[in-house]
Amino acid sequence: MRKLLAFLALAFSGYAQPAVDQYLSELAESALADRAASLSGLTRAQAEQRRAVIRQKMLAEIGGLPSSSGPLRASITGSFTRPGYRVEKLVYQSLPGLHVTANVYVPLNARPPFPALVGVAGHSANGKASATYQHVWITMARRGFLVLAFDPPGQGERSETLDPATGASRAGIGVQEHILIGSQCLLTGGHEARYEIWDGMRAVDYLKTRPDVDGTKIGVAGNSGGGTQAAYLAMADPRLAAAVSSCYMTSWKQLWYKPGPQDAEQVFPGFLKDGFDFPDFAFAAAPKPFMMTTAIRDFFPIDGARRTYEEIRRFYGALDADAKAGYFEYDDTHGWSKPRREAAYRWFEKWLMGRESAGGEEEVETEPEQNLYVTPTGQVLTSFGGETTQSLNAREALRLYSRRAARSGGVTREMVIRRTQYSPTQTRFFDSRLRLPENADGRRPAILALNAAEEDIGEMLGAGFAVMAIRFPASSIRAESGYSSQWQTANRAFLVGRTLIGLQLSDVLNDYTALAANPRIDSGRIRIYGRGPAAVTALHAAFLTPGIESAVLEGMPLSWLAATQAKFPRGLIDIVLPGVLRDYDLPDLVSALAPRPVWIADARDAGGVPLLEQAVKAQYPTAHVLYRPEGWSFRKVYAEWTGGSGLSDK
Secondary structure (H helix, E strand, O other): HHHHHHHHHHHHHHOOOOHHHHHHHHHHEEEEEHHHHHOOOOHHHHHHHHHHHHHHHHHHHOOOOOOOOOOOOOEEEEEEEOOOEEEEEEEEEEEEEEEEEEEEEEEEOOOOOOOEEEEEEEOOOOHHHOOOHHHHHHHHHHHHOOOEEEEEOOOOOOOOOOOOOOOOOOOOOOOHHHHHHHHHHHEEEEEEEHHHHHHHHHHHHOOOOOOOOOEEEEEEEEHHHHHHHHHHHHHHOOOOOOEEOOOOOHHHHHHHHOOOOOOOHOOOOOOOOOOOOOHHHHHOOOOOOOEEEOOOOOOHHEEEEEEEHHHHHHHHHHHOOOOHHHEEEEOOOOEEEEEEEEHHHHHHHHHHHHHOOOOOOOOOOOOOHHHHOOOOOOOOOHHOOOOOOHHHHHHHHHHHHHHOOOOOOOOOOOHHHHHHHHOOOOOOOEEEEEEOOOOOOOOOOEEEEEEHHHHHHHHHHHOEEEEEEEEEEEOOOOOOOOOOOHHHHHHHHHHHOOHHHHHHHHHHHHHHHHHHHHHOEEEEEEEEEEEEEEEEEHHHHHHHHOOOOEEEEEEEEEHHHHHHHOOOOOOOHHHHHOOHHHHHHHHHHHHHHHHOEEEEOOOOOOOOEEEEHHHHHHHHOOOOOOOOOOOOOOOHHHHHOOOOOOOOOO
């Protein structure tokens, strides 16, 4: 306990820490402490046992790999030659219709079969064509490696939210597209990383078809987001013979708050709860050569990187493979700088060529981005069309809808608890306050009011209701890296096997219990109201609590299914439950509440636009559908719900 408190004191210094963040931190520290204990005094047998289960469990966290892939349909759309190497412009399909653009750098001064490298791009707008990354691809080719460098989804020639008029990404290239589509993927039980990993594994499939490649000597390397992918591929693909992950590997104990969770593909739901940390990516690859290259002044904390390397070194030592755990650090900032690039060259030459390095990086002349285009237009969507990760996930959501429709029986309590990760606790996460109407006498009916406007609370009180007003503000923590506090709090919850909705439910159901036990409250007349994202929490609370007699859901998104079909859903992270569409959707919950009355007011599409009544009724045939024109009072709109007496016009 002292250790835990010391950790929390350190972690919280400088932050106005709300209870929800403290609770998640305690769960994280507990999971990390359990993991550390399991690795203490590690034997070879224990190391082999752990290694055997990592891949299966990690891949399960992101929805598993696709069950079938289809033909690669690889084609070379063009090529050009430079001193010491040739560049081939490659497109292949990692899944049917999902085109991956890549450049293949073929050595001209070496004899095939060549050792090969899968080059994975970080979050550069131009993906594989980043000038920094070209230094690696060109240098490796000149040293005798065949390099396949591909564009990740949402980068380079693979923007998925392309504006045809401007040629720019509407969501924002790279990180923003990943956050948008990654949130949608979570709803189906998928993950942004699932597609990135599969693109890389299909790159290995392609390399193994080439007669000029030694299929036993394929490595993977990348920096930042590419370092992320390199670590993932080392974990997921046992065919890879060596790996270098640059400017990514650290430890969650150091990363948890500063800068905290980041891109969509970098958070696996349940990762810490399942006993994992960064070293486990290397553990899964052991005893194959795995190297970390780091920056002392990186935003990925260097203390965490050093701790992680020590863990990896001990794990490899248990397998009698100490020399295959590599580490390099340099005193600079985030990026694939020349010292880290040269460390990667040395690593791959040692383990894939069996020789000492050919020396430092020579000067190279990089290509303008347009010279490396695989597509005629510079974008897959305008050249080939086909699928995107977003469209494939949308199709999966429809498949899950059909499966649910054919299922006997509706949504169950077990499903809701599993998806929300609701876990009763007496810890108070959010602010709430019981307010009684003036001159209240006798036992009053009550409303659990979730994120209600102050003027609406006044209207409820004026109608004679006691009001338990509950607020769900965003986390107070602000990341230096620019991610929203709500995004980071949601992802901290995912890491430890919780959800924002599940945490909110804990407070709401505790408040319901308190209301029902209050002698001034009529326990048989407790209702619930939720506004915006809180309407989703209110709906879940009503489902889990038969004593809630009715519900009003204002400004609620139409459905999670609709969110997966939309190009630009808004505010999705507030209501994401990983894998929820495998079990139920919002209309299923409303149907399950019947015959209890439900009012749905100002229902919104996934983009936040109000929906026509017939569209809402089609999804919610048992609900009352209402609209609230601007300026209309709560009591006017909800006259029937509040009893229909003493109403004002506005």
